[in-house]
Amino acid sequence: MRVLGIDPGLTRCGVGIIEGDSGRKPALLLADVVRTPAEMETGQRLASLERSLVQYLAEYRPDAIAVERVFARRDVSTIIGTAQASGVVLLVGTRAGLQVAQHTPSEVKAAITGNGRADKAQVGQMVMRILKLEAPPRPADAADAVALAVCHLWRAPAIARINEAQVRRDLAMGQALARARAAQRRLA
Amino acid sequence: MRVLGIDPGLTRCGVGIIEGDSGRKPALLLADVVRTPAEMETGQRLASLERSLVQYLAEYRPDAIAVERVFARRDVSTIIGTAQASGVVLLVGTRAGLQVAQHTPSEVKAAITGNGRADKAQVGQMVMRILKLEAPPRPADAADAVALAVCHLWRAPAIARINEAQVRRDLAMGQALARARAAQRRLA
Numbered sequence: 001m002r003v004l005g006i007d008p009g010l011t012r013c014g015v016g017i018i019e020g021d022s023g024r025k026p027a028l029l030l031a032d033v034v035r036t037p038a039e040m041e042t043g044q045r046l047a048s049l050e051r052s053l054v055q056y057l058a059e060y061r062p063d064a065i066a067v068e069r070v071f072a073r074r075d076v077s078t079i080i081g082t083a084q085a086s087g088v089v090l091l092v093g094t095r096a097g098l099q100v101a102q103h104t105p106s107e108v109k110a111a112i113t114g115n116g117r118a119d120k121a122q123v124g125q126m127v128m129r130i131l132k133l134e135a136p137p138r139p140a141d142a143a144d145a146v147a148l149a150v151c152h153l154w155r156a157p158a159i160a161r162i163n164e165a166q167v168r169r170d171l172a173m174g175q176a177l178a179r180a181r182a183a184q185r186r187l188a
Numbered sequence: 189m190r191v192l193g194i195d196p197g198l199t200r201c202g203v204g205i206i207e208g209d210s211g212r213k214p215a216l217l218l219a220d221v222v223r224t225p226a227e228m229e230t231g232q233r234l235a236s237l238e239r240s241l242v243q244y245l246a247e248y249r250p251d252a253i254a255v256e257r258v259f260a261r262r263d264v265s266t267i268i269g270t271a272q273a274s275g276v277v278l279l280v281g282t283r284a285g286l287q288v289a290q291h292t293p294s295e296v297k298a299a300i301t302g303n304g305r306a307d308k309a310q311v312g313q314m315v316m317r318i319l320k321l322e323a324p325p326r327p328a329d330a331a332d333a334v335a336l337a338v339c340h341l342w343r344a345p346a347i348a349r350i351n352e353a354q355v356r357r358d359l360a361m362g363q364a365l366a367r368a369r370a371a372q373r374r375l376a
Contacts, residue, residue, distance in 0.1 A: 042290070043282030046275055050283075072267050076260040080271045087234055087272030088279060094231030095238075102230070 004062040005149030010081035016146030031142035065093040066152030069102035111151040192250040193337030198269035204334030219330035241280045253281040254340030257290035299339040
């Protein structure tokens, strides 16, 4: 499974691509940063980000995209641009028919270090170990994107199991409902 | 000039299209609302909004798009979705090569009523008068989008003049700089 992790942003958008399967250590394929100049109009910046994302999808053909979930409590001065950039990521991934998941920073920290409150250095150390790197991913702005991709690779089977369980529950619920209605009809 | 006004949102996105020229009263061509269900995944909602916008552009061929500028101080629970929706509007408009402008709510109120702190009812009354409507635009969620379009139609010439003045200033600055450098070279 190949996962594209995205740390969304307008000025700097972190991009990380990893590949891995259960039982094998994942490998880092790409760590990159997409930049757009602050003096450019927002629409142009988003269009430039969209073109870069489409290019990554065409070149690396990932199976899934993991993007950081943006919260309103984040840095207020950049929150709007970050949310707009994350929207473009969700849009491009969905249009391409990919699995697109959002993970919170604490989900990423917990998945990678076992501690949802781990600091950047601890996450970086674990990412290095997991991906067998001699140094943290460079450029530094891509490190969070790589961590997101690792988090997704590890959480994806659990998410799939939860979805499957939900489908089974819905099915069982539907069958129970059908039986109840049949009983009701017999009584009427 | 035909202007598409957008009041961005994921659950309800207001759409208003007007047409007008200097000297003529503008006419309302469309007031509509694009809805996406809250239980749908964000990427799907954004993709659905994108398709609707592309359709409006194809059908109405506006010359410009005016979208409400989203601020971090707005309702925190919906701010991320609103920002993502506004990003898709900016993206689609820019990709189509259109003039895309962002106006703040107080710019819209000031342009329409002369008072940046006018309430919804005052803006609605003025929009009715300007567009010669017998009732406020319906659906109600589209009223803000129509007001944005009117604001843009009226502010567009001023914005064009400001841009032109900026270009002239830049040109003059460039010429002054060239003269200064030539003088410097003569001294050296």
